[in-house]
Amino acid sequence: MPINTANGPIEAHALGRTLMHEHLVIGMPGWESDSQAPAPDFRDMVAACVDRVEELKAAGFSTILDPCPNDLGRNADLIGEVATRTGFNVVFATGLYNEHHGGSPYWNMVFATDPDADKRLCDLFVDEIQNGVRGAGIKPGVIKIGTSNPPFSDYEKRVFKAAAMASIATGVPITTHTDIVLGDEQLAFLTALGVPASQIIIGHCCCSGDHDYHMRIVDGGAFIGFDRFGILYPRSDEQRIESLMRLRQDDALGSVIISHDTVCSWLGDMFPPAIMAKFNLTHHPLHFTRTIAPKLKTAGMSEAEIESMLIDNPRRYFGGAGG
Numbered sequence: 001m002p003i004n005t006a007n008g009p010i011e012a013h014a015l016g017r018t019l020m021h022e023h024l025v026i027g028m029p030g031w032e033s034d035s036q037a038p039a040p041d042f043r044d045m046v047a048a049c050v051d052r053v054e055e056l057k058a059a060g061f062s063t064i065l066d067p068c069p070n071d072l073g074r075n076a077d078l079i080g081e082v083a084t085r086t087g088f089n090v091v092f093a094t095g096l097y098n099e100h101h102g103g104s105p106y107w108n109m110v111f112a113t114d115p116d117a118d119k120r121l122c123d124l125f126v127d128e129i130q131n132g133v134r135g136a137g138i139k140p141g142v143i144k145i146g147t148s149n150p151p152f153s154d155y156e157k158r159v160f161k162a163a164a165m166a167s168i169a170t171g172v173p174i175t176t177h178t179d180i181v182l183g184d185e186q187l188a189f190l191t192a193l194g195v196p197a198s199q200i201i202i203g204h205c206c207c208s209g210d211h212d213y214h215m216r217i218v219d220g221g222a223f224i225g226f227d228r229f230g231i232l233y234p235r236s237d238e239q240r241i242e243s244l245m246r247l248r249q250d251d252a253l254g255s256v257i258i259s260h261d262t263v264c265s266w267l268g269d270m271f272p273p274a275i276m277a278k279f280n281l282t283h284h285p286l287h288f289t290r291t292i293a294p295k296l297k298t299a300g301m302s303e304a305e306i307e308s309m310l311i312d313n314p315r316r317y318f319g320g321a322g323g
């Protein structure tokens with residue numbers, strides 16, 4: 001099945017080297033209430049994103065997955081413009097974030113008042129995938145959902161159910177956010193509803209050092225996100241490398257996707273400049289290629305194994321089990 005990108009459908013073999021979790025723009029709900037923050041300038045944001053994409057192209061990448069859900073400032077006009085100007089593959093998302101940090105005040109009200117709310121949410125995801133995002137017209141190629149701290153809330157389960165139904169109806173895969181735990185529960189919930197495990201990425205698994213947790217998800221048939229390289233909390237890059245080498249011992253590298261969870265443009269002004277400056281020292285979408293891959297090679301991983309995580313694993317995820 002062709003994959004929706006912001007420049008139109010492509011086949012899985014055309015993905016090339018892919019970073020599976022990088023953001024062009026993010027705005028945490030509430031950003032628009034900060035009238036003291038610099039007003040977002042569409043032209044400036046596009047320019048910053050184009051520069052970043054050109055850097056990735058020069059380094060041999062041809063695709064990013066931007067899994068920003070609808071309620072974290074997703075801007076389809078901007079994504080479309082960046083993709084048009086660069087010719088780069090940007091696979092972007094439809095979906096909703098977790099209850100704690102997402103747009104839950106709005107959707108909880110819908111759930112409380114509309115007896116058809118579950119269908120309405122599923123239809124929203126399906127309509128965006130099949131007909132494009134209102135205004136921009138471009139079509140999402142992935143569904144993004146998430147949990148935060150336990151328990152897996154009723155709200156999140158309703159969102160997961162709508163996402164599962166939309167994924168089954170359209171064949172579009174799912175990628176998730178986790179806060180260290182609950183990934184195995186997410187996987188069990190989605191597969192019980194009929195989503196093939198091979199079309200699920202459990203995000204941010206590298207924030208956990210629990211090898212058994214990683215292997216439960218791998219053995220369940222899903223992909224695990226080592227998608228926060230360069231974010232030195234709650235674990236260092238060295239700890240993430242250790243976990244990856246342990247997965248290699250168990251022959252599990254075929255289930256790992258690689259990324260950094262960078263944000264090119266933030267809406268609002270959430271972080272003081274000193275914190276951003278420190279953060280930016282390591283948090284760049286080429287950090288894996290420049291800094292982590294050489295360390296993996298020193299630890300014994302081959303170039304072919306590294307390239308396979310960047311090329312073959314994304315292709316299998318988007319292409320279905322046989323892709």
Ligand SMILES: [Zn+2]
Binds near residue numbers: 021261
């Ligand atoms: Zn993210």
